[in-house]
Amino acid sequence: MTTTTAPAVELRDLRKTFRGTGKGTRGRQGSREARTVTAVDGLDLTIEPGEVVAFLGPNGAGKTTTLDMILGLTSPTSGTARTYGEEPRRAVAAGRVSAVLQSGGLLPDLTVRETVRLVAALFPRHEDVDDVLARAGLTGLGGRRVSKCSGGEQQRLRFALALLPSPDLLVLDEPTSGMDVTARRDFWATMHADADAGRTVVFATHYLEEAEDFARRIVLVAGGRVVADGTTAELRAQATGRLVSAQIGAGELARVTDVLQRVAGVDDVDHTGTPAGGIRVLVRCTDSDTVARTLMTDLGACELEISRGSLDQTFLEITEQAEQAAATTETAR
Numbered sequence: 001m002t003t004t005t006a007p008a009v010e011l012r013d014l015r016k017t018f019r020g021t022g023k024g025t026r027g028r029q030g031s032r033e034a035r036t037v038t039a040v041d042g043l044d045l046t047i048e049p050g051e052v053v054a055f056l057g058p059n060g061a062g063k064t065t066t067l068d069m070i071l072g073l074t075s076p077t078s079g080t081a082r083t084y085g086e087e088p089r090r091a092v093a094a095g096r097v098s099a100v101l102q103s104g105g106l107l108p109d110l111t112v113r114e115t116v117r118l119v120a121a122l123f124p125r126h127e128d129v130d131d132v133l134a135r136a137g138l139t140g141l142g143g144r145r146v147s148k149c150s151g152g153e154q155q156r157l158r159f160a161l162a163l164l165p166s167p168d169l170l171v172l173d174e175p176t177s178g179m180d181v182t183a184r185r186d187f188w189a190t191m192h193a194d195a196d197a198g199r200t201v202v203f204a205t206h207y208l209e210e211a212e213d214f215a216r217r218i219v220l221v222a223g224g225r226v227v228a229d230g231t232t233a234e235l236r237a238q239a240t241g242r243l244v245s246a247q248i249g250a251g252e253l254a255r256v257t258d259v260l261q262r263v264a265g266v267d268d269v270d271h272t273g274t275p276a277g278g279i280r281v282l283v284r285c286t287d288s289d290t291v292a293r294t295l296m297t298d299l300g301a302c303e304l305e306i307s308r309g310s311l312d313q314t315f316l317e318i319t320e321q322a323e324q325a326a327a328t329t330e331t332a333r
C-alpha cells in the first residue's frame with residue numbers, strides 16, 4: 001500500500017444516464033424519444049484513505065453504477081470521478097484500486113490456483129499466491145476447477161484476485177452474495193484485518209447487519225443521490241420515526257386502533273399478544289408525545305414504552321422522504 005494526501009475517492013456532481021429500458025422508475029418518457037434512465041443524479045462524495053464505507057440503498061438506487069464509475073468501468077455522463085487524485089482507470093491499472101464484483105470474470109476450465117497465478121502474472125508486483133489463497137479461505141480448494149466451485153467459493157476467488165495487487169482501495173459490490181453464514185463471517189474477519197491495516201474499503205450491500213457491523217460510515221443512496229451519510233448512530237438520530245407501544249385491555253383493540261389511526265403523524269398501528277394473555281399495541285409515528293398522551297389519558301393504556309424505530313425502518317423512512325422530495329421536484333419541473 002502507498003501513502004497519498006489525495007482523497008481515496010472524490011465524486012463531484014456525478015451523473016450517469018442510460019438510454020433504453022432500465023429496471024428502475026426514474027426514467028422520463030418522451031412522446032417519441034427512447035426512455036432515458038437516470039441511474040446517478042448529481043452525486044457528491046469524498047472518501048478519505050483508511051475509511052470503511054458501506055453503500056446502502058433500494059434496488060435500482062444507483063450503487064453499482066456509482067461503483068463502476070469509481071472503477072473506471074463506465075464513464076460519467078457529466079461530473080467527475082477521481083481515485084487518489086487521478087482518473088480511475090489509471091489507479092486500477094497501477095494496482096492501487098481493485099474490486100470484487102457481483103459476477104463474471106472467471107474462466108471455468110482453470111483451477112482456483114491456476115486462476116490466481118494467471119492474474120498474478122498481469123501485475124509487475126503482487127502478493128504471494130499462497131498467502132492470498134489463505135486469506136480468501138481457499139487453501140484447500142487450490143486444485144478445484146472453477147466450474148466445480150459453488151457460488152460462494154467463486155466469490156471468494158474473486159476476492160483473492162482483488163487482493164493480489166495489494167490495493168490501497170478495495171471496492172466490493174455485494175461481496176458476500178451467495179456465501180453461507182460461516183463464509184460470510186470469515187470474509188468479514190479478513191476484511192477487518194485489512195481495514196485495520198489501513199486499507200480503504202467501499203462496499204455495496206443489501207445486508208443491513210453487514211453495513212452496521214463492518215462499516216464505520218454508511219452512505220445511503222436513493223434515486224441516484226446520497227440521501228444520508230454518517231455513522232449508524234448519526235443516521236438513527238436523523239430519522240424522526242418512533243415506535244410507541246403500550247398494554248391495552250382485552251376487547252379494546254378495535255376502539256384503540258380506530259382512535260390511534262386518526263391521530264396526526266401515525267403511520268401504522270399493529271399489535272402483539274403478551275405472555276400473560278394481554279394485548280400490546282405498537283404504533284409507528286412521528287409525534288410520540290401525542291400518541292403517548294392519547295394512549296394513557298384517553299385509552300387507559302399502561303406500561304408505555306417509546307423507542308426509535310429499527311435501523312431498517314430508519315433507512316426506509318429516509319429513503320421514502322428523499323423519493324417523495326424527488327417526485328415533488330420532478331412534478332414541479
Ligand SMILES: Nc1ncnc2c1ncn2[C@@H]1O[C@H](COP(=O)(O)OP(=O)(O)OP(=O)(O)O)[C@@H](O)[C@H]1O
Nearest residue numbers: 018022023024037039058059060061062063064065
Ligand atoms: N446498462 C444499463 N442500461 C440501462 N439502464 C441501466 C443500465 N445499468 C443500470 N441501469 C439502470 O440504472 C438504475 C441504477 O442501477 P444500479 O444497478 O446502479 O442500481 P443498484 O443500486 O446497484 O441496484 P441493485 O441494488 O438492484 O443492484 C436502474 O434503474 C437500472 O435499471
